[in-house]
Amino acid sequence: MKNIIRRIPVCTFLLGIVLSSNSSAQTVVTKVSGGWIKGIEEGPTLVFKGVPYAKPPVGPLRFMPPQPAASWKDTLSCEKFGSPASQADSQGGLKGSEDCLTLNVYTPTTARDAKLPVLVWVHGGALTGGSGMGMNGHAFADDDSVVTVTINYRLGVFGFMYLGDAGKAYQSSGNNGLLDLIMALKWIRQNIAAFGGDASKVTVMGESAGAKLTSALLAAPQAKGYFNQQILESGAVQCIRDTVTAKGIRQRLMTELGVSKPADLLKISAEKLIAAQAEISNGAQGTNYFGPVIDGAVILQDSYQYILKNRNDKVRFLIGTNKFESKMFMGFDKRLNHPDSTVLYGWFGDNYRYVLSNFEAEAKKGNADSAAIKVLNQYMYQMHSYRLANTLAQAGSHVWMYRFDYKRDGTGATHADELGYVWFLPKQNNLNQTELQLAGQIHQTWVNFIKGKAPGEVRGLQWPHFVAGENNIMVFDTVSGPVQLGSVYNDKASPSSCFMLK
Structure with a gap:
């Protein structure tokens, strides 16, 4: 009634x-x-x-x-x-x-x-x-x-x-x-x-x-x-x-x-x-x-x-990160572009040693700038999201994972760049044709999930379930589609908290 x-x-x-x-x-x-x-x-x-x-x-x-x-x-x-x-x-x-x-x-x-x-x-x-x-x-x-x-x-x-x-x-x-x-x-x-x-x-x-x-x-x-x-x-x-x-x-x-x-x-x-x-x-x-x-x-x-x-296989999850989350924070705090123990302690507390060790190892392989972006991205967001997804999958929950990569200038998405596509308003946007297509893909798969269905297809390709250890995800970019990642970094010594004081 x-x-x-x-x-x-x-x-x-x-x-x-x-x-x-x-x-x-x-x-x-x-x-x-x-x-x-x-x-x-x-x-x-x-x-x-x-x-x-x-x-x-x-x-x-x-x-x-x-x-x-x-x-x-x-x-x-x-x-x-x-x-x-x-x-x-x-x-x-x-x-x-x-x-x-x-x-x-x-x-x-x-x-x-x-x-x-x-x-x-x-x-x-x-x-x-x-x-x-x-x-x-x-x-x-x-x-x-x-x-x-x-x-x-x-x-x-x-x-x-x-x-x-x-x-x-x-x-x-x-x-x-x-x-x-x-x-x-x-x-x-x-x-x-x-x-x-x-x-x-x-x-x-x-x-x-x-x-x-x-x-x-x-x-x-x-x-x-x-x-x-x-x-x-x-x-x-x-x-x-x-x-x-x-x-x-x-x-x-x-x-x-x-x-x-x-x-x-x-x-x-x-x-x-x-x-x-x-x-x-x-x-x-x-x-x-x-x-x-x-x-x-x-x-x-x-x-x-x-x-x-406390396994609860009745709750479903859609989880993801953006390609270069850390770049936004590096813009706010320029010291992160050349990370040392002082700046990393400010951001990660006593966890700084894990970040610094990984950064120094990556920097030795080549470009220190790209090493900073990669390592900060891992310790700020990526590692934690995949840890949770793997744990939920192990506990029997239905999980779907994504990575949002798109940036208009081609430099890769940073933190929060996906929001305009998730919260897409057809009458209030300044998106180009590529972005309109991307917004349609993202918004519709989110709606499908909210309505209790699988996220569904993107460009005719099914968004795969995330299975612990297999790393099947959906990548949203100029050309979106499912990808199986070779590996996802996980520093097992680093605590579950991003910031910790002892």
């Missing part, structure tokens, strides 16, 4: 499309667990923005696990995006708010019997920046009949600062951002039917830090059952840290702030905390300083061990 939908004309702008003065859009309402909410029609899609999925984590809830959202009496306006999570602006100052636990829903219908597949987007940004509004849900909702949800979650010190030794109530503080994601998934399970979605068909997708956080769900018992698929673009479980590393980063923060006890951090203002966070992160170098923690409460053990012990 379809929902009763009340529509109220209002003048507005469609997302990305300027309407003429005599055009109008309409608002639309639906009922969720907290009460009625009002969204807006944007073209063929109904959009609800800034929907609260948890109580604001402020006051007594600061640094605490998320709590279910309170109810409201009147219809709640959800026509504007909620505030991003507290984070640093380009000068290291504060932007966003601690009151940030909202999500956005893009859907073709609010009919409860529609049973559409659901895509949940977890944004990237080093787990210290970004927001759910960074990607346009119209890409999957307008033409593909996929209910798309984009979420905010707590970042940096508020999402991942370990305070378990400041009091038992804060035992899980190092995983608040992960718990926010789990709370959002719980809310989706309870409410997505009100947006035409099927709670049994949920794909969680993230890129970079978003993929790292999404993959951490695999190590958290509390997350089991809230999703049945994952898409991990350029990220795996390498951001999960031990408490020694988490405390080491926290000590840098405390030193910057001039405090001596972890409990002293609890009352410090967001402005001061974020300024100190920006200072110790030192730009892109702090990409792996924050992340989930093996705290004995939310994450109990090494993620690979947990996955193998």
Whole structure:
């Protein structure tokens, strides 16, 4: 039985499309667990923005696990995006708010019997920046009949600062951002039917830090059952840290702030905390300083061990990396073009020795510049994604792997270059014919996967299953197709965490 939908004309702008003065859009309402909410029609899609999925984590809830959202009496306006999570602006100052636990829903219908597949987007940004509004849900909702949800979650010190030794109530503080994601998934399970979605068909997708956080769900018992698929673009479980590393980063923060006890951090203002966070992160170098923690409460053990012990062949995976991920970071930090122990320690902590040893061996073979790109690519992303894919395949899960190679200038894709092709909007792009074809290939295979099918064919060639040790993948480039890689580098001595302090 379809929902009763009340529509109220209002003048507005469609997302990305300027309407003429005599055009109008309409608002639309639906009922969720907290009460009625009002969204807006944007073209063929109904959009609800800034929907609260948890109580604001402020006051007594600061640094605490998320709590279910309170109810409201009147219809709640959800026509504007909620505030991003507290984070640093380009000068290291504060932007966003601690009151940030909202999500956005893009859907073709609010009919409860529609049973559409659901895509949940977890944004990237080093787990210290970004927001759910960074990607346009119209890409999957307008033409593909996929209910798309984009979420905010707590970042940096508020999402991942370990305070378990400041009091038992804060035992899980190092995983608040992960718990926010789990709370959002719980809310989706309870409410997505009100947006035409099927709670049994949920794909969680993230890129970079978003993929790292999404993959951490695999190590958290509390997350089991809230999703049945994952898409991990350029990220795996390498951001999960031990408490020694988490405390080491926290000590840098405390030193910057001039405090001596972890409990002293609890009352410090967001402005001061974020300024100190920006200072110790030192730009892109702090990409792996924050992340989930093996705290004995939310994450109990090494993620690979947990996955193998708790086999779940009902969850499917699409995982991949880009050809030269590291080039973007080398552009941010020019020192990486000539890596030494100092710069590598800043990026990898005590793991620097593995990276440096491999770089020096590669550099002896020839070009040091290409050796830096290759080795940093391996240790930043490639090795970790393939480790996870192999572990999941060994645990019996269906896995498909890809590599995105394309760059217009022919230099090879760097970090995040695939996003415009995944989130392809036919009416909003400046792609050439080769790129339009590539966007069609990538977007359609992603949609096939989201809808519970195999990714399918590209240029008439089937995307093969990934089998542990066989390295069958799909390469997306000017001419895309399946490839069996001869080998994938794996430094067995290097820990599962990308960044580690001892």
